[in-house]
Amino acid sequence: MAKFFTSAWIVFTLLLVSVGVNQLAVNAQTERKAYIVYMGAKLKEEHSVEQPAQHLQLLFQKSVLVLGLVFLSSTLISFVTLEAIVSSGSLSSAKLVLEVHQFILFFVAPVESLIYTYKKSFNGFAAWLTEQESKKLLGAQGVISVFPSRTLKTHTTRSWDFLGLPSTVKRIPEVESNVIIRLIDTGIWPESESFNDNGIGIPPKKWKGICQNITCNKIAVYKVCWKKICLEHDILAAFDDAIADGIDILSVSIGREDIDLADYSESAIAVGAFHAMQHGIFTSASAGNRGFLAVTVQSGAPWILTVAASTTDRKFITNITLGNNKTLTGPAINVFPTSEKFYPLVQDEYCEPDEMDQNLTKGNIVLCNPINLGNDGSGPLVYGAYGTIMIATVGEWDVPYPYPLPASAVTNSDGEYIASYISSTRNATAIIHDSEVVYDPSAPSLASITNRGPSILTPAVLKPDISAPGVDILAAWSPKGLVSRSGHDQRSVMYNIVSGTSQACPHAAGAAAYVKTFHPTWSPAAIKSALMTTASPMKTIDEGESEFGYGVGQIDPVKAVNPGLLYDALEVDYAEMLCDLNYTADKIRIITGENITCSASKGGEALLNYPSMAVYYEPDSFRLRKYVVIILDWKKQMLEPSSILYP
Structure with missing residues (x-):
């Protein structure tokens, strides 16, 4: 240690007499690139304290002394903008590394001088170097190789790219900053780097909630589940808070194990989502993960976008x-x-x-x-x-x-x-x-775990509505959470690969938010219509009634921005549907919060102005009437009644 500081002070002395190289310093500054200096396997514990001094001596001798640093007036200027992270070799030398870093920063300020230290797995460091310095370091004792730090592309979840929504897609940032998505599920780990607030800015003025941790990343997350138990009173409270907080999009990745609901008034998600819809809030919900069985789809209320899981490539x-x-x-x-x-x-x-x-x-x-x-x-x-x-x-x-x-x-x-x-x-x-x-050429295809329709409560409304990526999704993970499904798994990770409709649901919510940035005044039903009518046909691994697995197909956020026409529906349309389904006034009040007087039946849920058609009746033919808004001239038109023949 004493030897290192002696060498450092020799360098410091040389700095004082290196005033004549100011212009050379400026030129060298522009030539610097990041290099990795590899020095082999991690040093043994007894040598780890010497390791930082060894690295710093190399950098000073081969970089600083060769090209020089200068004092200009009373300010120390770094000629080489030395940025290096020194490998310590073990945790026992962490304090020494910190002291060394602080020492270097003091003498090269105002230039930020340190990048990375490699001290846990191997012996080495990274530094900003010129090509000449890198060659000289390569000849130093103990250095095995010196190579440029190249730029690589992330190999993370590419589901958004697969959907045709890369980071370079057309966007409206000033509107995006005002769209708030709320997630209702098991909660998140706020400390995750995925949720940092770098460059995000202040919350929109319409936000009435609070940020309970130090970051403000415009993601509203409400924990309603503990140890896989999600209580409906907590779920309803979350919906209630969401409406009060002024959010725009809801993502609900939870559902009931049983499907024996008598009607939608018994579903906290259906009731909460209806009230959200009344306040202009779009709800995306997961279809469930019970797989091939028919009539198992969850969260199938017509005012909810019910999302199936699909594969990526x-x-x-x-x-x-x-x-x-x-x-x-x-x-x-x-x-x-x-x-x-x-x-x-x-x-x-x-x-x-x-x-x-x-x-x-x-x-x-x-x-x-x-x-x-x-x-x-x-x-x-x-x-x-x-x-x-x-x-x-x-x-x-x-x-x-x-x-x-x-x-x-x-x-x-x-x-x-x-x-x-x-x-x-x-x-x-x-x-x-x-x-x-490996590459999967069959994608997107319906994930086998996705619950199948039709909805037991409204079979003439095609459910699930749509599919979104839900297989092999890289997600932020709580270090306290189980890595696998085994309760005996003791591992702790910050990220995990997960699959299910719970992963597909947020994709659909994000797509809805993207559409809303272009059309902030559209109703939840209009946004749903845009997503559904622009979806792409899909494949499934089983034969038969595939649409009751993947709905209208794979979501396409970019196409949904310009759907051409919209099937819109308002609160009164859903209320009339409930009347046609013979809901009592009390049950309708539970769902809508309103006193509704039902008129004569108009034919059930099949006549709802919905962006898909699924007729389960068995006469020779059945007539459907749909109302659409043509986007080009914003004139509301009624399609001519069409006959659908029963096969």
Whole structure:
């Protein structure tokens, strides 16, 4: 340490006599680029204290002394704008690193001098250097390589790019800053970098809520769920607060497990969303994750945009190689280090935590059959298995999940093959490889986990309404939250890859907000109409009534800005629909908050001015009448009645 400070003071002395290089300093300033100086593996603990001094000496000797720093009058000016982060090698030297950084900053001010320190995984540092300095550093003792820090593109969730909504799309920033989205679900981790408020500015004047943490990122989040329990009185309170706070868009990624509602007056989400609609607030809600079963869609009220989950063109796979060199591919997110070593492969019928044989599973890869709500990898983890292979059910085979140990999932047929291999081989073995990201040409397709329609309460209103990306979504994560579905998973992360209609719902809310920036006076129904009538046709992995899975198709925010025509609906239209469905005055009052006098029935929900048509009646023909607003000249017109023949 003493040697370092002696060297530093020698440099400081040289600065005082380096007055004649001012112009040279300015020129060098413009030539600097970021370089990474790699010095090999992390130093051992006993050498870590010497490491910062070593790096600083290199930078001073090879950078500062070669090109010089100058004092101009009484101000210290950095000739090289030295920016370096010094590797400490261990946490024990963190204090020393801080002191060294402060020392450097003092002598090179006002130039910001430090970038990064690499002290946990390897020995090295980053610095702003000229090409000449980088070459001289390469010849220094202990330096293995010096290379430019190149600019790379993020490999994060690209769902917005996939939807045709990149960051370069046409925008109206001054209007965007006044659109507030509120999320009602399990809450967020406010400290996440995803929610920082850099460059965002003050909240819009219409915002009447409060910011309870230090950031003000214009995202209103209201926690209504604890440990997967979401109470309806909390949900209604959240809707109530949303209306009072002056928000524009609601994203509701929650729903009921049961679907045996008698009517919409029994649904807190339906009631809350109706009141939000009365105040011009658009509500996007998730369709649910129970999969293939028909008539399971949740949040199907016509005044809500009900969102299904779709895939993007990026998917995660994890390969499995058996001892017979057969390689199988399955959806899973395996982030554990793998050794490319064959492990013994055994089979357990269900892999339940309280039914497994530790003598069978410990240190082995376990084949589990099948995936179910309780089969999340906890059993193999608790009983010491190295890894697990899950046989996925039909409703989950296309969705990769993270597991609490090395894992992959396979189809039923592949699972049968593996089981046959185990039973026919004396010493069955397997390797679980690292996960890979591959291109999915079939996207967008409906995720198998999405609940299917039709709505049990309003079957003549097509539900879900629309699909949005909901598979393999990179999301900010609470470090207190479970990384996988296993309660035994002790890992802590700031980001996670998640799938479900809960991820699709915010995408639709964001698309609605984008449309609203161009058309701030449009009603929630008009925005919904724009999103639905401009959606793109989709594919599904199952045959039959696909529209009851993905609705009108994949959301397209850019096209929705100019839909051509709108199917609008107001509070009175929904009230008339409730009357046609024989709701009592009391039940209508629960939903609308108004005393409604019902007139004669007009034909049920099928006659609602909705942007999709789904007729379940069985006469020879059925006539529908729709009212549209043509966007080009803003004249409201009525389409001629059209006949729909029952197939």
